[in-house]
Amino acid sequence: MLAKSTIYEVAQRSGVSTATVSRVMRNGTGFSEATRQRILQVASELGWLPNGSARGLAERRIGIIGLLFPDLGKDAEAESESPLFVDQVIRGAERAATLVGDAVLIASTEGAAGRERARSIAGKVDGLVVTAGSLSKADLASIARSIPVVLVAAQASQRALDAVGADNLGGSRLITEHLLEVHGYRDLAFVAGPAQSPDSIQRFAGFRAALTHWTERSGAELDVPSTPHAHGGFTEAGGARAMAELLDNRERPPRAVVFGNDEMAIGGLSLLRARKLRVPTDVAITGFDDIASARHIRPALTTVRQPMRQLGEEAVRMLLERMGKPEAGQQNLTLPTELEIRRSCGCASTNTTRSSR
């Protein structure tokens, strides 16, 4: 590896000033073709890479968009699962950023240490996409004072900033209504993810909304729970544990279980199998997300599809817009979710799709 060369060397060896080298490298105008060739030649010989920090400093824009998420892979359980939400969001962000020539800087923030880390990252980027749970409200507010920030899948209370999220409530309500209305199930249970997860909270709210609405409409005596029947931390193992808990705490299994995400539903399915309960005949189940495994598992999982990739795309798009006009009004985008009907709910796999909005 050669020593790094600078624009000065290139200029000197080309017999021009650094200004001219800069013009050529930035595809500007104001130089002869011969000069251009010569400079390019020298630059290539030297293997010169323009220093991004110097550029960023001079241009007051580095061409990097930051993406913060809660620590990944710390949880051994979650390691094998996929595509985790953030993988898809990252992809979407990368794609949208590439459209304008920017790159994406990713970093996980874990608790206390994450605080300093987040500020350090914030200083290195032109704007920041922050996913739910990766930053405290205070830290977020502090950072948002000096650089554009867009929230992804954040709780409503933090929506003083630009934000994009999926219609978790609507999707969850849709799938619960399906269970209620199409299948006529009455004894439903909800398995939540992490207690503080905004997504999980919204999905439970959708579950409740469906039950409440149904009660009002039909006059039936439906028990509308104020808290989820169990928690499974959004993981497969957690889903199995939650399902076991559900079975152990009652004399009869619930007729249907609405899981907060697909991974927990898959875990729940294994446990039901182990307990010799048939799905959907004895117990119907549903998930949320529509990960690849939901299609492949048997019975195929009825679930709600949320546009994870698009979340990342829209977040970056919104961020770029914000960077363009810092004083524009606050934006808040909710992307629709879709009901994906397969077999685990009891349907004969007509594979219908209904959108939440």
Added chain:
Amino acid sequence: MLAKSTIYEVAQRSGVSTATVSRVMRNGTGFSEATRQRILQVASELGWLPNGSARGLAERRIGIIGLLFPDLGKDAEAESESPLFVDQVIRGAERAATLVGDAVLIASTEGAAGRERARSIAGKVDGLVVTAGSLSKADLASIARSIPVVLVAAQASQRALDAVGADNLGGSRLITEHLLEVHGYRDLAFVAGPAQSPDSIQRFAGFRAALTHWTERSGAELDVPSTPHAHGGFTEAGGARAMAELLDNRERPPRAVVFGNDEMAIGGLSLLRARKLRVPTDVAITGFDDIASARHIRPALTTVRQPMRQLGEEAVRMLLERMGKPEAGQQNLTLPTELEIRRSCGCASTNTTRSSR
């Protein structure tokens, strides 16, 4: 959003020089506690974020590691699949980088336009992890002249640089031998991924090695193909097409099909089902990667597990080492793969695991 403030403002309002502010922010020494408090207070009031570009310029190190990969999500087919290789590599890289406080900059490079992009990225990072197929040999060599580079899953010919990869050949050979020796299948077919993919090439080589070895040892007349029987581009749909092609081109289906990855195997499985062929009774199949769906699909897929996440971790670790001592000898790490036996090969699911090395 306030106007961005600088170290000068903080210094002025604190009644100190910028040097002192810098010392405090970098957790250095040489200031009184009172001064420290005052500066921190002012900085917080101002919402000051130290400018990363300026820091990077002054320190000659920005704290960012770059990760280049071939364009994701361009192929609509691949969009739904997961966890794609690079998602996992990204995670591994992020984790290893976080250990030393660095962040990871990701960017896809697509063909010609990717060239300039890659150089731009290279200028913004302290070192670069490059995955197979994201950069031409020439571009790679050029960039590697001025900044540390580590290759992931690259072809051997490019191994003039530090590199880390999985034992594709060994794993593929292992699974093929399993088919040959444990099950006694003789009529095997191989479905490759993209023709230029180093991984695919190595896996086919392992397939051939197993056949060759078997022929030599047993004296049996086994046909050792010089090219794969079909290509499926590593996607589910491609795998289905390749399987159809295989069936249409012969009077009898092959007894077993070794797919270059899990996604193609899953596609192949669907097609076999559609053609009323039973797996593994009529046709046995195997995959490669061990994605989540491989476990969940029925029959569960016998496959080779490769440590994708670890690939990313090791790559970054190697890169950091290289950045530490630029003149050290070249490194080349091959991580072992593991045979994951399930049902699709014809086994009665004993779930054995055998390592490739």
Added chain:
DNA sequence: TTGTAGGCGTTATCAT
């Protein structure tokens, strides 16, 4: 078409 020179926001080396 080309060069000069100041500025971008930090860090780090000397002084004091």
Added chain:
DNA sequence: ATGATAACGCCTACAA
């Protein structure tokens, strides 16, 4: 314990 001040490598008016 603190302050001047010179880098760091590039961009960009402003001149020529």
